[in-house]
Amino acid sequence: MNNPIVPTIEHSTNGLVVTSETIAKGAGVQHKNVLEMIAKHEARIKRFGTLAFETRKSGGAPTRVALLNEQQSTLIMSFMRNTEQVMDFKEALVDGFFKMAEQIKHPSMLTEEEIVHRALEIQTNKVLALSSKLEVIQPKADYVDTFVADEDLITFRTLASDLEVGERDLRDALIYSGWIYSQTKSRWSNTKEKLIPVTRYSAMADKKQYFQAVLNHDVPRFGGEVMHTLKVTAPGASAIARLLIRLANQYGSFEESILPLETRYNEKKAS
Known part of the structure; x- marks a missing residue:
């Protein structure tokens, strides 16, 4: 066996994972090829x-990486041509996951220095990931400030697309944060020949x-009122x-903020 790259196995909310970038380096292929294979x-x-x-952040530029668990990374490696380097890295990957799992089961196996090093490594990875996420969002916020004219009115779909977030997630975040609210009523649809729900969004007073x-x-009236598009x-x-940006800073990413925002919103409604 040659000297393969020792894979860094990381802790995440999904358990132990290895990045697509690590797999690319270990297998001796381009990262974009690994991402294409994943897609x-x-x-x-x-x-x-x-x-x-x-x-x-990788080499000064933000890089999108996949976080793969042991089974997922093993599957990706099975799709690659079995060069000597690939086979060596497969073995190193299996060994890396096994050793990390053992360390978690038996933390006493780690020295005090290793424990401190591992804690610092995990925290550093979290900080780097958060910084990269904020770097991605900040230019979009600057774009909105610079290029959206005062008289412009923007649809939620357009704004979500500009900020590269899901339209539904954007609406939900604004509802859970107390910026807008929704009302749903039923109306008869002649084409579908049944009652269908219609939702209208409105701004909170402040x-x-x-x-x-x-x-x-x-369009048909909304409960006797003229329908409007917010x-x-x-x-x-x-x-x-x-x-x-604030939500990404607080929760690690905008997407990860939706669930805790919803939980807090529902708790306030129930109280």
């Missing part, structure tokens, strides 16, 4: 657990400067971009 076999990979991604309700007289003003777009 191609995504359905198979997801059979062995959640397929998670993070944006990390956030009305961030939104504008655009009346739509061409759009975002230029100051609102800027404020929302800053909100995403």
Whole structure:
């Protein structure tokens, strides 16, 4: 056996993982090729657990990496051509997961120095990951501040696309944060020949400067009222971009903020 790259096995919310970047280095292939392989076999990979991604700073530029558990990384390695380097790294990867699992089961096996080093390594990785996420969001917030004209009205779909977040996640975050609220009523649909739910979004009183309700007289009325579409003003777009940065800073990423925000929101409603 040659001297393969010793894979760094990391702790994550999904357990022990190895990054796609580590796999690329260990197998001697380009990282983009590993990501392409993951995309191609995504359905198979997801059979062995959640397929998670993070944006990390690598060589001065943010890099999107996949976090793969033992089964997922083993599956990816099985798709690669068995060169000597690939086979050596497969063996090192199996050994790395086994040793890390043993260290978790038997923490006394670690020296005090190793424990401190491991804790610092985990914390450093978390800080680097968070910094990279904020670096990705901050230019988008700057873009909104610079290029959105004062008179512009922006749809939630457009703003979500500009900030590279899900439209549903964006709406949910604004509801859970007390910026907007939703109302749902049923109306008869002639085309579907049944009652269908219709949702209308409105701004909370203290956030009305961030939104504008655009009346739509061409659609059925909403509970006797004229239906409106809620759009975002230029100051609102800027404020929302800053909100995403705060949530990413507090929870590690914007996406990871949705569940705790929802939990807190439901608890307040129940009390």
